Each structure stands twice: as C-alpha cells, then as structure tokens.
Amino acid sequence: MTEVLYGYAGSILQVDLSDNSISIEKPDEATYRQYLGGTGIGAKYLYEGLPQKTEWNDPQNVLVFATGPLGGTTLPGSGNFSVVTKGALTNGATSSQANGFFGAYMKFSGFDAIIVKGASSKWVYLYMHDGVAELIDATHLLGKDTWEIEDAIKQDQGLTEHQASVFGVGPAGENMVRFACIVGDRGHVMAHNGAGAVMGSKKLKAIVATRGKKPVPVRDKKAISTINKEVIKEARVVSNCYEWGTSQIYGAHMRLGMLAIKNLTTASFPEYTNFMGQNYRPTLEMKWTPCWACQAHHCHIVKVLDGPYAGYVGEEPEYEGFASWGSMINQTDVGAAIMLSNTVDRLGMDTNEAGWLVAMLMECYEKGIIDKTQTGGIDLTWGNAEAVKELLHMIARREGFGDVLAEGVMRAAKTIGGEAPNIGVYLKKGHTPRSIDHRSHWAEMFDTATASTGTLETGAFKLADSSPQKVSEVTGDIKWARFFKDSLGICVQATGTYFTQVQGNDASLNRLIDLLTAVTGWDYTLDEVRQMGLRTANLMRLFDLKQGLGSDLEYPSPRYSSAPSGELAEKGSIIDSWEPMLINYYKQMGWDTDGVPLPETLDELGLGYLVKDIAAIKQQ
Numbered sequence: 001m002t003e004v005l006y007g008y009a010g011s012i013l014q015v016d017l018s019d020n021s022i023s024i025e026k027p028d029e030a031t032y033r034q035y036l037g038g039t040g041i042g043a044k045y046l047y048e049g050l051p052q053k054t055e056w057n058d059p060q061n062v063l064v065f066a067t068g069p070l071g072g073t074t075l076p077g078s079g080n081f082s083v084v085t086k087g088a089l090t091n092g093a094t095s096s097q098a099n100g101f102f103g104a105y106m107k108f109s110g111f112d113a114i115i116v117k118g119a120s121s122k123w124v125y126l127y128m129h130d131g132v133a134e135l136i137d138a139t140h141l142l143g144k145d146t147w148e149i150e151d152a153i154k155q156d157q158g159l160t161e162h163q164a165s166v167f168g169v170g171p172a173g174e175n176m177v178r179f180a181c182i183v184g185d186r187g188h189v190m191a192h193n194g195a196g197a198v199m200g201s202k203k204l205k206a207i208v209a210t211r212g213k214k215p216v217p218v219r220d221k222k223a224i225s226t227i228n229k230e231v232i233k234e235a236r237v238v239s240n241c242y243e244w245g246t247s248q249i250y251g252a253h254m255r256l257g258m259l260a261i262k263n264l265t266t267a268s269f270p271e272y273t274n275f276m277g278q279n280y281r282p283t284l285e286m287k288w289t290p291c292w293a294c295q296a297h298h299c300h301i302v303k304v305l306d307g308p309y310a311g312y313v314g315e316e317p318e319y320e321g322f323a324s325w326g327s328m329i330n331q332t333d334v335g336a337a338i339m340l341s342n343t344v345d346r347l348g349m350d351t352n353e354a355g356w357l358v359a360m361l362m363e364c365y366e367k368g369i370i371d372k373t374q375t376g377g378i379d380l381t382w383g384n385a386e387a388v389k390e391l392l393h394m395i396a397r398r399e400g401f402g403d404v405l406a407e408g409v410m411r412a413a414k415t416i417g418g419e420a421p422n423i424g425v426y427l428k429k430g431h432t433p434r435s436i437d438h439r440s441h442w443a444e445m446f447d448t449a450t451a452s453t454g455t456l457e458t459g460a461f462k463l464a465d466s467s468p469q470k471v472s473e474v475t476g477d478i479k480w481a482r483f484f485k486d487s488l489g490i491c492v493q494a495t496g497t498y499f500t501q502v503q504g505n506d507a508s509l510n511r512l513i514d515l516l517t518a519v520t521g522w523d524y525t526l527d528e529v530r531q532m533g534l535r536t537a538n539l540m541r542l543f544d545l546k547q548g549l550g551s552d553l554e555y556p557s558p559r560y561s562s563a564p565s566g567e568l569a570e571k572g573s574i575i576d577s578w579e580p581m582l583i584n585y586y587k588q589m590g591w592d593t594d595g596v597p598l599p600e601t602l603d604e605l606g607l608g609y610l611v612k613d614i615a616a617i618k619q620q
Contacts, residue, residue: 077491476588
C-alpha cells in the first residue's frame with residue numbers, strides 16, 4: 001500500500017449489533033481499486049458475508065453503507081453513498097443511493113464504509129465522530145418520523161443542523177414494512193427494496209456522522225479543479241434538472257407516453273402541467289437546500305401558499321413523488337402531492353411502491369374488489385388525498401388492513417385475490433418499477449425485471465431502434481456503466497452523467513474516469529472501469545441466484561406488460577418477445593441460457609474463485 005491512500009479514509013467500520021462490538025478494518029489498496037466503493041464494495045461484503053438462502057430479516061443479513069473515492073471531495077454531489085443489503089421485497093440483493101451530506105461526513109469521520117451485522121436486543125443508533133463510533137440507546141426515538149429523529153439526535157448531541165448527517169427509519173422501518181426505506185438530511189431517501197425494513201429488523205434506528213475533521217486526501221487538486229469546471233458546465237447544458245429539479249421529467253414523460261396515469265388505465269391527464277417546475281414553483285415559498293458541494297437548484301424546502309394545504313412545509317418532491325401522488329392516483333393538486341410525498345418520506349416508505357400500491361387499491365375499490373369493510377372505512381376513490389394520508393399511516397403501523405398492504409403490491413394483490421394480481425403493477429421478484437409507464441419504453445421495463453438490485457441497473461438510455469432484440473442487446477452491453485458510477489460516491493444528476501449512451505463511453509463518463517485518476521492517482525482505464533462494473537454486476541447476479549431468485553422470476557405482471565394506452569397502443573405488448581430477449585441478454589452478459597454466469601466470464605473478471613458456487617446454484 002502506498003503511504004497515502006488517495007481518495008479514501010482507509011478504514012471500514014465493522015459493527016456487530018448482536019454483541020454491541022465495533023472494530024475497524026483496513027482494506028489493502030488492491031481491494032479498493034478492484035471494488036472502488038459504494039455499490040462495488042457493498043456487493044463484495046454482501047456476497048462474502050451472507051450464507052445461502054438467508055432470509056432478509058435474519059440477524060445474519062449484512063447492511064452496508066458505503067461511499068466511494070470521489071465522496072467528500074469538492075466535486076458536486078459528493079455527499080452521495082450507497083446502501084447494499086438483502087432486500088425485503090425480493091429477498092435478493094438491493095443497492096440504493098442517496099445524496100445529502102452523509103457520504104462526505106462519514107469520510108470526514110474516518111470511514112469509507114460501515115458493515116452492520118447481527119441484531120440488537122434493544123433499539124440503538126450508531127454515532128460516528130472523528131474516527132470513533134459508539135452505539136447509543138434509541139428507545140426514546142421510537143415512533144418518531146425520519147425528520148423528528150434528526151431533530152432529537154442533534155439536540156441530544158448538542159449539534160446544529162449541518163454539524164451532523166442523520167439517516168434513519170421511521171415507523172415503517174420499526175414495523176418492518178417490506179418497502180420501508182432509510183431517510184436522512186430532510187428527505188434524501190435510500191428507497192428501493194426495503195432497506196429500511198432490514199435496518200428495522202436489526203433494531204438500528206439511525207446512523208449519525210458528524211462533520212469530522214479528517215480531510216479526504218487527493219492526488220492532483222489542480223486537475224480536479226479543472227475537470228470539475230467542465231463537469232458543472234456539462235451538467236448545466238445536458239440537464240434541465242440542474243435548474244428545475246426532476247419535475248422537468250413530468251412534461252417529457254407525458255409527451256413520450258411514459259407518465260404513469262391512474263394505475264396504467266388511461267393516457268389522459270391534462271393536469272400534468274400543474275406538476276412542472278415552471279408552473280408550480282412560483283406558487284410556493286422556496287428555500288434552496290443543496291447537497292454537499294452541489295450548485296444545482298434541485299433540492300428545496302417549500303411552503304404551500306394557497307389551496308387546501310396552504311401553510312404546509314416540506315421538501316420539494318422529486319419527479320417520482322409527484323408522479324406517485326399526482327397522475328398515478330388521479331390527483332391534480334400540487335399542494336396535496338407535496339403533502340403526500342412528504343408524509344410517505346417521514347413515515348419512511350418508498351414512494352414508488354406506495355404509489356403503485358395505492359393506485360392498485362383505488363382501482364380495486366372502484367371495481368368492487370375491495371370496499372370499506374376492508375379499508376377500515378377509508379373512502380379510496382380516485383384522488384382522495386386525505387384518505388391516502390390516513391391509509392399511509394395505517395400501513396406504516398401495520399394496523400388492520402395496513403398489515404396486508406405492508407407486504408407490498410405483489411403480496412397484497414395475492415392476499416386480496418380475485419382480479420387484484422392482474423391489476424397490480426409489479427415484477428414477479430416482488431418489487432415494483434419506478435413511478436413510470438414503461439410500456440412504451442421497453443428498455444427500462446426489461447432492465448427493472450432482470451436487475452439484481454430491486455431497481456434499474458443501467459439508468460436511462462434512449463435507442464433509435466427499440467426493437468426487443470436491440471433492447472436486450474444494449475441492456476447487456478452497458479450494464480457495467482451504472483455500477484461504476486454508483487461506486488464513486490458522487491451524484492449522477494449533479495454531474496450530468498445519469499443518461500448513459502449506448503456504448504457507455506460518452507464524454508461525461510470519460511470525465512468521471514479522469515476525475516477518478518486525479519483523485520486516486522491510479523490512471524484508471526475505460527477497460528478497467530468496464531471490468532469493475534461487470535464484476536459488481538456478476539457478484540449481484542450470483543448472490544441473487546444463491547438466494548433462489550432465478551430466471552423464472554424475471555417477468556413483469558400482466559398489467560405492467562400490457563399494451564400502452566392512447567396513441568402508443570399500436571406498439572402492442574412486449575411480453576410475446578420476452579423469452580428471446582432474456583436469452584439474448586444472458587448471452588450479452590456471458591451467462592448461460594438460465595442466466596447463470598459462465599466460468600470463463602467469472603475468470604475474466606477476477607472472480608474465478610466463485611466458480612465453485614455455480615454447482616451449488618444449479619442443484620437448488
């Protein structure tokens with residue numbers, strides 16, 4: 001190892017909640033270079049730390065919080081970090097990212113990652129400061145929502161707002177709602193596949209990183225400054241989100257037939273313009289709340305100034321929050337959508353799964369599949385915001401019918417029975433897509449179904465040729481790029497690198513590689529980046545296969561795969577081409593026809609030592 005490990009704190013915190021033990025691991029430079037950080041390092045510790053077919057709520061499950069080599073630097077959005085664990089919805093791997101300050105503050109506290117194992121006998125929170133970590137009693141925090149725990153912990157420790165970053169679980173995590181998430185810094189969310197339920201199963205209420213004094217060592221400050229200016233300039237040019245936030249996506253998705261409307265039963269939602277930033281921002285009182293080192297006008301605390309929710313204060317929703325609590329449930333008031341988006345965040349539930357769940361229930365209610373005897377008297381007519389608010393609280397506390405709904409869309413639909421499984425929008429692994437109508441955008445539907453993380457793995461990409469053959473081919477061809485980005489500890493929105501080009505070697509990606517080299521001094525190549533991303537993808541794939549998630553589950557539900565509505569109806573359904581798409585995708589990834597990585601593929605990625613696991617997978 002070099003005398004200075006540039007880009008890293010050089011320590012990983014190991015926490016075993018079963019005996020309240022804390023230790024520090026010092027990985028060697030080769031490990032950091034091979035897995036980088038974030039999702040990459042998380043995949044390594046998850047795969048190595050969990051026995052075959054362990055349940056998500058078993059104390060043996062591993063919960064990893066990790067930033068990467070760019071985290072905590074002067075680069076925009078470098079407060080980013082990943083959570084990697086075995087998720088509650090799919091019972092397979094998950095990887096989710098959040099921004100804010102935690103990734104930077106964790107590094108300033110002396111740690112690149114936290115590996116949490118075991119389960120505590122009582123509720124605790126983890127407190128990190130200047131190379132020291134301790135577990136503190138959290139019983140006084142029970143029942144508090146994700147904003148309230150921030151206030152309480154900072155008051156306990158005598159810290160001001162930006163002296164610490166707090167990420168934790170609300171009532172939904174405490175009650176192990178399967179789509180509970182981890183929320184911090186006033187609305188930044190690790191949303192997908194129930195990471196908050198895993199955290200709740202361990203009786204870990206929160207993790208806290210103070211703004212420590214340990215700087216992140218970088219190799220070439222001058223090069224970083226130069227490239228950083230190019231990154232910011234590019235981000236301003238390629239993404240309207242830099243100025244207007246992700247609300248810009250609302251109008252674009254409506255034009256492309258990708259706006260999810262009324263549980264995918266119609267293409268008509270003329271009020272979509274209500275939810276575009278240019279139209280609603282002038283009606284709000286707004287306070288800019290940027291993430292660490294970020295200049296984008298993306299995040300705001302807002303106050304509703306008129307309408308039935310005048311006076312309500314919360315975080316400006318992302319596109320998915322506005323879609324879930326606007327078009328998906330046929331609700332047209334921006335103030336109501338802000339209220340519902342913040343309600344679900346503060347309770348600690350994924351807005352995507354919650355939105356699809358409520359939309360399914362409203363359609364079931366309309367069709368008489370469920371009624372008030374099941375909902376506890378709640379009137380689930382389309383667009384009823386107050387009813388939705390009441391229902392969300394019921395779900396978070398698993399009260400009455402909420403206990404059924406807390407299992408997520410797929411499992412709730414099966415319990416409700418009748419036509420509900422055909423009405424619900426979900427994947428057969430057990431999770432829902434993001435709050436988008438993918439029926440006219442097959443690439444993201446296919447990616448969501450085949451992903452090993454409970455959400456998209458390629459990010460957004462556009463194809464001139466969107467034939468089933470091309471979609472499956474390109475999905476395999478660019479799989480590595482997003483895994484690389486999610487291992488750096490940097491925000492893909494702030495750096496303008498969310499949209500991946502077909503070949504994955506666009507200028508913005510090359511700038512990230514240049515930044516990695518400038519920070520670490522490693523002279524990373526595009527080929528090495530590709531190997532790193534594919535190594536992570538194959539680790540995640542092998543993990544899911546070991547846990548029993550095979551190719552038979554890589555299919556969308558009937559509603560999700562139905563033909564699009566409106567003008568795009570002639571495009572038809574993708575499902576008739578699905579099996580050939582799977583086989584072609586597996587081929588692109590170097591897997592066999594059952595989706596199992598071939599020995600030569602693992603050898604090429606430096607994972608040859610895992611070839612022995614293939615036999616055990618095939619014997620299941």
